[in-house]
Amino acid sequence: MKKILVTGGLGYIGSHTVVELQKAGFKTVIIDDLSNASVDVLDGITNITGERPDLEILDLKEKEAVSEFFNKYTDITGVIHFAASKAVGESVENPLLYYENNVGTLVYLLKECSDRGIKNFIFSSSCTVYGQPDSLPITEDAPVKPALSPYGNTKQISEEILADLCNVSDIRSISLRYFNPIGAHESAEIGELPLGVPQNLVPFITQTAAGVREQLSVFGDDYPTPDGSCVRDYIHIEDLAEAHVVALKRLLSEENKERFEIFNIGTGKGSSVLEVIRSFEEATGLKLNYKIVDRRPGDVTKVYADTTKANSELGWKASRSIKDALSSAWEWEKQVRGID
Template sequence: MKILVTGGLGFIGSHTVVELQNEGFEVVIIDNLSNSSEEVLKGIVAITGKTPVFEKLDLREKTSVQDFFKRHTDVASIIHFAASKAVGESVEKPLLYYENNINTLIYLLQELEQKPEAHFIFSSSCTVYGQAETMPINENAPIKPAMSPYGNTKQIGEEIITDVAKVSNINAILLRYFNPIGSHPSAEIGELPIGVPQNLVPFITQTAIGLRKELSVYGGDYPTNDGTCIRDYIHVVDLAKAHVVALQRLLNCQNVDKIETFNLGTGTGSSVLEVINAFEKVSEQKLAYKIVDRREGDITSAFANTDKASNILGWKTQSTLEEAIASAWKWEQKVRNV
């Protein structure tokens, strides 16, 4: 079975490619390398012993998408990661996010709806819930007005997929991630953002390795135990495995509805300072950080109720916060030859 993975050289995408290949799937990767590197292919091959097909392609170019499907007529299953994903950047560059995250989705669905049967897994986000009123958040929580253009693109994306599935042969699963961290235990692939990291853990590891002077903790006056934001940090390998389970559900026609939605998290919330403390414990070193003003678009707290994914998909996270952070640190040290 041939599976298209868009953004397949990115952080979550590359780990999912590994898990797909380990399960015997034939993978085709599309990536425009805007926030990734072709070097990631070497890591995938080192882990799996298999080389996926890779095409450098910008999904914003509709004719390029059409040409791809003319050449790969047997692709009818897509796991769609390709998107801009930084909350802060989306506030500063909203049009970039709407073009990249919405147009590309539409072009892919236009090709899939021409298939007699098609499967689509969407890389969504807990940002669709906004600041939820109750914790942990389950899939029935209200979808609130987005706090950022990034969050809005995920909400709109889910709506588009739902509308299209109603009138086509596409079956879809929407996976709402919480906060992926860590790297593959082999340290052959991991999170390597281009430029200044937008996510907490790579900023922590880059600071510890000496690449950054200090970590900025955005906000120390939130209504939490230590004043910093709370998130649900999930090991990226656990997250990747959930995509394989979701895909198999669609391929085996086990889905009950044409559109199904699952939260992917650990079910435990950790504050920024707790993550820092966990890093200091596993690395046995102190981290330079300072608390600065809040960042626009950030919410106070978000962590998942994962009962639905556990009961229906039979999926649960396996790794602890410390294990995930330790793997991220191992990856950082390898990348920097330390």
């Protein structure tokens, strides 16, 4: 049974991916520093799968601790790397933190993988690398634009590091460029639980519905879109998690066509902010208190994926609807808040 290291495995995407890995028969070990996650997530994973992953609480910025981890776990055959800081605004205010935490830790990890013969590496990337696209839907061949934030730049730099390393080593890597993950596991055992004020739309929606937030702000209704609000590609978290397992199996079976591959992971369909709000209201029967406010600096007007490459090369396709995602997000929010 192959053992897979999942960094940031108690986070939102990481925890759902651990579940899918264990369902697929992999053993998992998680590294997390608990800076943006709770150790309680381990119980949720265990309740879903019946198996408790190994957990090592450590900071990947501590180079010696990373080396000691690999001395302890000598049977790792692949790495899925989620651990990173991810708030765009914070990255603008504190760029050095982001370069150290997102780029420095990747270098430490890859050094250990290279030295120890661990060849299979999945990287958690983002559609932010495309910026404001020239045309839609976005294919993997679309130009990578100058980053709009240090966070976005760390994703670009990380992909360049991986491409360079794959050219001169035995490491094979797949970079998955996510669009907008939403929702929760169907069991409501794990889901998105942001610390502090949510940075993303759907947690803000569910917290507003639960009464935690008084009102939801919609940033602009004057964009050149059908209803004036920004358009994004919202993908169910379980679909996204499954993509990591498919990508990992591709590397383990050496079916990759290049040493470094890139895939868009989205639905291929754009939904506006106001459409998401309406879908939530239809899925739950609740009315949301929201208001239109000024545009937010840096927001891209429209972004959605061309998923042809992932569909044909990986044999993966998103199957769950936006209503499925929003219903699961609300069930998770109710469970967290103790709402009947």
